Amino acid sequence: MTKLLWLVDNPLLLPDFWLEKMEKEKGWKIEIRDRESKVLNFIDYDRIFILGDSLSFTRERLSLLAYEWKVNPSKIQVFPWEEVKIVFPQSFFSILEQFIAQSLAKPLAPLVAERVVPENKVLVLPQASQTLDQALKEKGIETVVAPSSTLRREGINFHLFPSGDTVGAVVVSPPEEITPPVSFSSEVEDTRKLVDLKFMEKEIEKKDFRGETIIFLLPKRGVTEKEWLQTFYLSRLLAKRDRAEIFVLVEEVLVAGENLEKEYRQARSCGVIFEKVTFSSLFAQPTLDMRGIEVEFTTERDRLKRKIKADWLVSLPERNVLPFDLAPFFDSDRIEEAILPLANPNLSSFSPGIEGIFVSLPGEEKNLVQVIEKYLTQGIVRERGRVEVNEEKCILCLTCLRTCPWRAVAIEKERKKTRVNWELCHLCGLCASFCPAHAIEIKGLSFEDWLSPVSLGGEK
């Protein structure tokens, strides 16, 4: 007898009379379980059907389920009943019957869903910033620095030349462009009163700023949360401890964070003046005695022109990430073009669109390292053997190489044969649909299945 399992949201959808009929007429022993029910031994069943929204059951998700249930992934099928019920309410059951019959008729492809875990090591290109380095160290992730090596894919890992190392992930730490919020003339710089936040952090411990006037200048972009916190903290300390006169000139104040807001309010209550100004109207020049800087600006609130003589001008730069070219690092038959998230907003902020390659952006190192740690320790679940190139049919046109969004199709350098790297394949089916020689097979499913999970042929 054929044992079938249906996982459903609502067990009433498949009534008992129908189940009995199927058992008697077809010899199918059908069991129904709630999708959320727990202890099940999935191996016993010949097929497992999920009655549900086909859109939310992507192939990747089905692979994951197959892995968790320890079953052959080609045993699991989704029946999109929502759609079917709307279109064919009367013939729903006959379609269901046909669907079961069709999937039983197909032989099971010998597939395995496997968890692939990358090597717990990363290469940082071209060089790790201090914060990134520290964040990686904290998580105990070993880093390799080899700015002039070339990479070749080996499964999910990267093989490095000439060192021979293998790493599980590559972190690109693109260079930054740092520009001051307003451009200052060299005379202003000559006063040596134009300083940065680090200077203030150091000096505040040694020096008394009693009675002095200090202006902080913060651009709206590229200032990290930590720098905002530091500014709030330092300005408060200077106002309270030294009774210095403090102005913080900004375009926007960042308070959307628990401590940020607290520190901001405390700074204000200690007498720090936060003034919103348009930076394009801001102008700085040295005082006559060259001991300070005169800053002129228009307040946004009441459009008043103000002139303040500052003893110190603490200016935070605006930081922008510059594009980084990955192509020279790859040793492959395909041109590797990494698209930084800045250039392609469709990508998540850490990913350049290549499996195992991450982009580190300033201020977000901690989050990134969390993502990398998860990737390195948990890896990914993939189906071995689902997509394969039939070498005899292949005419080596390299269409698949160019189409695969995951760079999973490789051409073997020595043999000059195409091969699908199953560890990277996301089972999207694009390669098969573009291959002019029909050389790419997606095992366990015909191409029609791939496009629409259920065939509605019986409705005539």
Add this chain to the structure above:
Amino acid sequence: MEYDLLIIGGGVAGLTLAQTLQDRLKVLLVEESSLGGVASSLGCKATDECLSCGVCHFVDLKREIVFRKFNVLTDRKITSFAKSGNKFQIKTEKGEEITSQLLTVATGAAPLEVKNLSRLGGGKLPRVYSGWDVEKGLNEGIISSFRDFSSLAFIQCAGSRNFKEKRGYCSQVCCRYALRIAENLKFSFPQMNIDFYYMDLQILGKKKEKLWEIADKINLIRHLPYEVKEEEGRLSLLFEEQGVERKKYDALILSVGMVPSPGTQQTGKRLGLNFDSGGFIKSYGQGHTSCEGVFVCGTACGPKDIETAREEAQIVAEEIWRVRRG
């Protein structure tokens, strides 16, 4: 039933905590309605590109949960808390008695109801939408129902950053969700005139650059209007700028923030926890509250977005693990 850890509230924070600790401790999650909390009502804000609003992270989390062996009791109101020795005893309305070593409150925050904003026309005037309603309607295509409006204004900090009403805090998510909704509107109706009344732009997290770009596209006005009236079938907005000014719009979106949920207030009170000035449960770092053995995470201890709530829950999980191990 005896557990190591009882989690109250099955929103993003509670679920993440359960997910992180389920293999190490005996965990039970009790939820008064269904799993997901506020995040399950939020919509995807992608135009032709993803705007990294983070809502689908939650969808991923939920997907994972559907097939996991979690100890969860949904649809359970807790009727009583008691402490005997160093254990907590909890009873539910369905009669279950649960004993647990540790408690975590993850009962979340609720969007501010617009009827509290009647001065801005909330709940009173037509075509004054709450940001929360728009969020809920995104997946059903609410954006297309804005087709006929030629001008629209967002009013930020609706109910937040207001000390008079004891809500001096910034709700942290409204600037970002409002900008993303504005981008959706601009994308669908490039002609629409969008004004954005605000205090400061709180742009954090993913896609910062993109959000700044959106901000450059719309008309930013640094004022918070104090009154909205209906005049000649349009919404007239009063604000101060060199005297009283008024501007007319076809529709308004009030970007409401978060307030402590009734469950948070109630649970906090019953457990005798300290609250902060905004009415959220006070966290003394790493999720510790004023009561030993009781932890807090998620928006129950202050506004935050989904990703921060997840990160925080992971930190609190490690702390709980450390405490439990001794």
